[in-house]
Amino acid sequence: MIDKKYNKILTVVLIIVLVVIFGLLGFWGYETYKKYYQNKDIDTAVNDFENIVRNRTIKNDTQGSEPINFTAIGNDVDNSNAESGNKVVTYKGFTVLGTIEIPAIELKLPVLERATKSSLEASVGVLMGPGINKVGNTIIVGHNYRNGTFFSRNAELKNGDLIYLTDTAGARIKYTIYNVYNTSSEDTEYVTRDTAGKREISLSTCTDDSKYRLVVWAKED
Numbered sequence: 001m002i003d004k005k006y007n008k009i010l011t012v013v014l015i016i017v018l019v020v021i022f023g024l025l026g027f028w029g030y031e032t033y034k035k036y037y038q039n040k041d042i043d044t045a046v047n048d049f050e051n052i053v054r055n056r057t058i059k060n061d062t063q064g065s066e067p068i069n070f071t072a073i074g075n076d077v078d079n080s081n082a083e084s085g086n087k088v089v090t091y092k093g094f095t096v097l098g099t100i101e102i103p104a105i106e107l108k109l110p111v112l113e114r115a116t117k118s119s120l121e122a123s124v125g126v127l128m129g130p131g132i133n134k135v136g137n138t139i140i141v142g143h144n145y146r147n148g149t150f151f152s153r154n155a156e157l158k159n160g161d162l163i164y165l166t167d168t169a170g171a172r173i174k175y176t177i178y179n180v181y182n183t184s185s186e187d188t189e190y191v192t193r194d195t196a197g198k199r200e201i202s203l204s205t206c207t208d209d210s211k212y213r214l215v216v217w218a219k220e221d
Contacts, residue, residue: 039149042123045091045110046099053170092122098132100124100140101164105153111165115141124150127204128191132167137200139191144205144214151205154214163201163218175201175218182212190215 095113102108111132115125120143129138142151163175183190190202203216 041091042109045096045123046108048091049096049099049110050166053166053168092119094119094122094125097126098165098167101166102157102161103164104158104161105156107153109142109150111140120150129201132165133169133171133173133199135195135197135199137191137193137195137202139202139204141204144207146208151203151214154203154205154216155207157216163203165201173199174221175199176221177216177218179217180214182207182214185211185213187213190217195219 091110091112096110097113098111100107100109100111109123112119112123112125115127119125120141124140124142126132127139127141130136131138144150144152144154146152157177157180159178159180161177163177164172165175166172185206190204193200199220201218203218205214206212207214
């Protein structure tokens, strides 16, 4: 009698363990699948942006034409305005202002024009400031999903690490990190800091417990 009861308990425990294992494997598989296709989409958006900027630069160098009025809104290139010199790259419905590269954490992403709930699920975005590679302090925000995507690895950054921003004019500017710190979510002092007429950027993301912000300051060399 005891053996039968014991066997039933073992069977129930085994079933629970198997359900948990398969659930974890399913979750891991889904996250891996989602991350793979997310990275693939991001790489496509970055390549589209770089190709358009490169082709425009070549055209300007050879023909002396005026800069193209470049806009970006998603994953595809729209050539409907090709005659007027406009080309549109789309990524998830948001305008791409440029790209950000951080070699120290193997990051390369399109920078989107807005920082909204939807846009930050697609990539990183500009929250405030004059814009990519403009004089002043431009704030770029991104999620910390703790899975290596977007700004998840910003905590690994340190003073002296480099950040590269490429804008729609094709300029690739190097910025050097000089301040990395945690602060409260209410702290906005870094947003309005004086850059003394220099180009600077601030990267902002949540910490692991989401109670604080991890902020990175970088300035043009």
